Amino acid sequence: MIRVADLPVTHPGRRLLSKRTPFFVAPTEPRCSYCLYVPTTWTPEAELSVMVAVHGTGRSVGELREGFIPFAERHNVIVVTPLFPVGIDDPDDVHDYKVVDAHGIRFDLVVLDILEQVRFRWNARVDTVLLCGHSGGGQFAHRFLYLHPDRVAAVAVSAPGGVTLLDDSLAWPDGTGDTQQRFGIAVDPGAVARVPVLLVIGGDDDGRADLAAMGEPGHSRPERLDRLAESLTRHGTATQQVVVPGVGHSAAGTRPPIVDFFTGLLTGNA
Known part of the structure; x- marks a missing residue:
């Protein structure tokens, strides 16, 4: 695998591997893939930080990447x-x-393998990353946090339709009671609590119709997010909750609080 630093500055491969990259096959699971935005400040010596943004059910990966480009350029991420x-x-x-x-397929391990490739090819810092996801991506993000709190610097969870509680009396994905058997990992609430978490949702994102159609009548996305907040807070996690007025179930609509949250952490103003 070619590292960007191995290419002469004038090589066309530098352009291909800078700014909006093509999609790459995930190294250990070729049915999955990933793309990047590499900011214009990148140099081989820079060792830039990384943010992982996980798509929702619609898989709008291109739109997701585009939305975070100003953040990437402003903060060299x-x-x-x-x-x-x-x-x-x-x-x-x-x-x-x-x-x-x-x-x-262990999708958490797919992400860790992707990060190792990003570390090697772009000389990035991936020991801990910023992690965010909207809707289905928010489900993945907080579950990844439970399993790998040592790899996450902060997590932003936007409008998940389902949540996992820090509750050993419930089996995964409702709770964490069987993670040792399922993943070989015993979830450590104390380790999870060391990671700051943002929970965000649109003020008009009720979600009852969607959840009822999937066999879960009587539930709403705000109710699910409140349950997650209560569970995290009870175990010591520093949790912020934001409701964005006038916004429905929208990744773009809930992005500004995520950008503000990560910006505060990067600049020391959290």
């Missing part, structure tokens, strides 16, 4: 956007990545 495609081993499946493992 590489944006990594994985793509977990619809229909892996089930032509109708759209949800499996949200619960982290399915059909023999």
Whole structure:
């Protein structure tokens, strides 16, 4: 695998691997892929930080990347956007990545392998990353936090339709009672509590119709987010909650608080 630093400055590969990159196959799971935005300040010596942004059910990866480009340029952060495609081993499946493992794929490990490739190719700092996700991506993001709190500097969770509580009396994905058997990882609430978390939702994002159509009548996205906030707070996590007035179920609409949250952490003004 070619590192960007191995290419002469005038080589066309430098242009291909800078700013908006093409999609790359995930190194250990070729059915998944990822693309990046590499800011114009990148140099081989820079060792830039990384933000991972996880898509929702619609897989709007290009739009997701575009939305974080101003943040990437302003704060010299590489944006990594994985793509977990619809229909892996089930032509109708759209949800499996949200619960982290399915059909023999550990989507959390796919992300860790992607980060290792990003570290090598772009000389990036990936020991801990900023992590965010909207809707299904928000489901994945907080579950990834539970399993790998040592790899996450901060997490922003936007409008998830399902949540996992820090509750050992419940099996995954409702709770964390069987993670040792399922993942070989015992979730440590104390380690999770060391990671600051933003929970954000649009003020007009009720979600009852969507959840009822999926067999969960009587539930709403705000109710799910409140349950997650209560669970995290009870175990000591520094949790911020933001409701964005006039916004529905929109990744773009909930992005400004995420940008503000990460900006505060990067600039020491959180």
